[in-house]
Amino acid sequence: MLEIENIRKSFGPLEVLRGVSLRVEQGDVVAILGPSGSGKTTLLRCANLLESADSGRLMFDGEAFQLGRASRRDGARLRRKTAFVFQDYNLFRNKTALQNVTEGLIVARKMPKAQALAAARQALEKVGMADREDHYPHQLSGGQQQRVAIARAIAAGPEIIFFDEPTSALDPELTGEVLSVMRRLADDGMTMLVVTHEMGFARTVSNKVVFMEDGQVVEAAPSRDFFRNPQEERSRAFLRTVLAGALGEESERIK
Numbered sequence: 001m002l003e004i005e006n007i008r009k010s011f012g013p014l015e016v017l018r019g020v021s022l023r024v025e026q027g028d029v030v031a032i033l034g035p036s037g038s039g040k041t042t043l044l045r046c047a048n049l050l051e052s053a054d055s056g057r058l059m060f061d062g063e064a065f066q067l068g069r070a071s072r073r074d075g076a077r078l079r080r081k082t083a084f085v086f087q088d089y090n091l092f093r094n095k096t097a098l099q100n101v102t103e104g105l106i107v108a109r110k111m112p113k114a115q116a117l118a119a120a121r122q123a124l125e126k127v128g129m130a131d132r133e134d135h136y137p138h139q140l141s142g143g144q145q146q147r148v149a150i151a152r153a154i155a156a157g158p159e160i161i162f163f164d165e166p167t168s169a170l171d172p173e174l175t176g177e178v179l180s181v182m183r184r185l186a187d188d189g190m191t192m193l194v195v196t197h198e199m200g201f202a203r204t205v206s207n208k209v210v211f212m213e214d215g216q217v218v219e220a221a222p223s224r225d226f227f228r229n230p231q232e233e234r235s236r237a238f239l240r241t242v243l244a245g246a247l248g249e250e251s252e253r254i255k
Contacts, residue, residue, distance in 0.1 A: 001026045005237035008057035018215040031202035032195045034212035040195040049075035083153035088167040089145040091137045099150045123155035143174030163194040
């Protein structure tokens with residue numbers, strides 16, 4: 001479904017991505033792990049053409065994109081088949097939950113209003129927010145706002161959803177709400193590429209793990225293999241650091 005080859009990206013003298021490649025099959029839930037500054041978010045944004053890579057090649061749904069030369073039209077065409085969930089929700093503050101979901105359907109995708117409303121209400125129902133459709137963002141908790149953002153993502157029927165640290169701004173209880181929604185999406189077969197620090201989610205929901213550091217992929221493996229027997233010493237050191245006291249707690253939150 002999605003194949004990324006040799007993506008490179010620099011911000012001035014700082015090389016953030018140094019020849020990253022990965023492959024995502026239909027139905028995969030791929031967790032991208034790594035320390036802060038390893039290039040995870042930049043990779044996600046380049047893969048959705050929200051950020052212009054310096055070079056590399058992307059194959060999606062049978063179409064090739066040369067990332068160093070991708071146009072705005074290329075980005076718009078790719079994003080008609082994808083969705084992106086940001087860590088800070090990115091909702092319109094002056095629009096209700098329902099309006100936040102319908103806005104892109106009506107304006108960007110030119111969907112008839114009645115059809116957009118039906119799709120939006122179905123999506124809000126799926127994330128448990130049907131009873132909050134008339135609420136504005138300031139009337140919602142962080143977890144509820146993120147669930148509206150996920151509803152906005154799934155309403156358009158994307159082939160893949162990119163999640164950028166979707167729980168990083170939430171406290172543990174609200175994190176559980178969002179992870180439960182993501183687990184249900186995975187159970188329904190949604191293809192997802194997820195930058196996350198939630199080890200429980202990565203271990204029990206994702207089927208593949210990509211571990212990054214310093215703009216490179218250090219290890220890529222099935223999730224079970226990565227957590228049971230990581231092959232690289234840097235992967236083992238990372239797991240020793242982050243798993244202490246966290247894995248069991250996070251696994252409980254996403255049940």
